[in-house]
Amino acid sequence: MTARQGLAADIGGTNTRLALVEYGRVLEETITRYRNRDFDTPEEAIDAFLAGAGNPACGSAVIAIAAPINGKTIRMTNHPWTFDATCIGRMLGGADVTFLNDFEALAYSLDRVAPERLKTVCGSAQTVPGNATRLVVGAGTGFNAAALFQSDGGLHVGTGECGHATLAVETEAELRLWKYLARGRGRASVERALSGQGLREIYEWHCLEQGLTPEDFDPANIASRANASEDSACEAAARQWVTFLGRVIGDLALVFLSLGGIVLTGGVTRSLSRFLAEPEFQGAFRAKGRQRQLVSGIPVHLLDDDFAALSGCAARM
Incomplete structure (x- = not known):
C-alpha cells in the first residue's frame, strides 16, 4: 500500500x-x-x-x-x-x-454514481440547471438527508439531523397515527415513521384501527406482503409510509430549493419502491400549495446502489 x-x-x-x-x-x-x-x-x-x-x-x-x-x-x-x-x-x-x-458521504457520491443505478421516480419536463442544488434522502434503520451545493469553489455538502424533526400530519386519521407513534415519547419525529421500525409501527396501528391483532412481522415481511398484495394491513401501512415520505421530501425540496433533483436511498425506501409510482407518494410530494408547480418540476430518482x-x-x- x-x-x-x-x-x-x-x-x-x-x-x-x-x-x-x-x-x-x-x-x-x-x-x-x-x-x-x-x-x-x-x-x-x-x-x-x-x-x-x-x-x-x-x-x-x-x-x-x-x-x-x-x-x-x-x-x-x-x-x-x-x-x-x-x-x-x-x-x-x-x-x-x-x-x-453517512449522508454527507452519499451526497459526495452523487457525481460518481453510474446512470443505470438511478431509477426515475418522478420525471421533469423542465431543464434541470447544471449548478442547481441536489438532495439525497434515505430511510432505513433511521432517516436523514443531505444537500449537495455546487459553486465556483467546488462541491459543498450541507447535512443535518432531518429525521428528528417533528412529523407533519394532515388528516384526523393521521393525527391518531401520530399519537400512536408518539406514545411514551412525547412526540412523533419523522424518523418514528420513516424507518424500518416506523413501518412496523404504522402496520400495528392499521391493524388496531381495524380491530385486528398485529402479526409478528418484521419490516421486510411487511414490505414483501404489501408488494404482493397479500395483506390489506401491510399494504395500507406501505401506502401511508410512502405518503409520509412524499410529504417530507417535498418539504425538504422547498427548504433546500433542490431544483437539481432528489435522490432517494435506504433499505426501506428500496423495499417499497413499487409504491413510489402510486398516487399516495406522487400526490403528497407535489401538494405544496402555491409552490406545487415548482416542486412538480423537480426530478426524483431512486438509487439502486447499497x-x-x-x-x-x-x-x-
Missing part, C-alpha cells in the same frame, strides 16, 4: 460496509458488508475486514457514520458504538482518520 491508498467505511445503524481505496477510487473487489450486531466495537469490524484483505497498511481512512459529526469522538444515534479517531488511526498504523456523516457512500468517502480521501 502507498500513502495514496486507504480505507473507506460506511457505518449505518444495522450494517457496516468497508472497502479499500486506491488513488481516490474504491477497489470494488474489496467491498465487504458486516452486520453491526456481530461485533462489540467498530474496531473489531475494521480489524476483521483488514485481516480478510491481507492486513494492508492504510495511509488514511474516511469513515461515514450514521450520527452527527462533532469532534474526534462520535457516538452513533441508533447503535451503541462509539468511534474515536485517535484509536482507529493507531490501529491502522498511524493513518489520518476523517469522520463524515455501496454508494463508499465512493463518497473515497472522494474525500
Whole structure:
C-alpha cells in the first residue's frame, strides 16, 4: 500500500460496509458488508475486514457514520458504538482518520454514481440547471438527508439531523397515527415513521384501527406482503409510509430549493419502491400549495446502489 491508498467505511445503524481505496477510487473487489450486531466495537469490524484483505497498511481512512459529526469522538444515534479517531488511526498504523456523516458521504457520491443505478421516480419536463442544488434522502434503520451545493469553489455538502424533526400530519386519521407513534415519547419525529421500525409501527396501528391483532412481522415481511398484495394491513401501512415520505421530501425540496433533483436511498425506501409510482407518494410530494408547480418540476430518482457512500468517502480521501 502507498500513502495514496486507504480505507473507506460506511457505518449505518444495522450494517457496516468497508472497502479499500486506491488513488481516490474504491477497489470494488474489496467491498465487504458486516452486520453491526456481530461485533462489540467498530474496531473489531475494521480489524476483521483488514485481516480478510491481507492486513494492508492504510495511509488514511474516511469513515461515514450514521450520527452527527462533532469532534474526534462520535457516538452513533441508533447503535451503541462509539468511534474515536485517535484509536482507529493507531490501529491502522498511524493513518489520518476523517469522520463524515453517512449522508454527507452519499451526497459526495452523487457525481460518481453510474446512470443505470438511478431509477426515475418522478420525471421533469423542465431543464434541470447544471449548478442547481441536489438532495439525497434515505430511510432505513433511521432517516436523514443531505444537500449537495455546487459553486465556483467546488462541491459543498450541507447535512443535518432531518429525521428528528417533528412529523407533519394532515388528516384526523393521521393525527391518531401520530399519537400512536408518539406514545411514551412525547412526540412523533419523522424518523418514528420513516424507518424500518416506523413501518412496523404504522402496520400495528392499521391493524388496531381495524380491530385486528398485529402479526409478528418484521419490516421486510411487511414490505414483501404489501408488494404482493397479500395483506390489506401491510399494504395500507406501505401506502401511508410512502405518503409520509412524499410529504417530507417535498418539504425538504422547498427548504433546500433542490431544483437539481432528489435522490432517494435506504433499505426501506428500496423495499417499497413499487409504491413510489402510486398516487399516495406522487400526490403528497407535489401538494405544496402555491409552490406545487415548482416542486412538480423537480426530478426524483431512486438509487439502486447499497455501496454508494463508499465512493463518497473515497472522494474525500
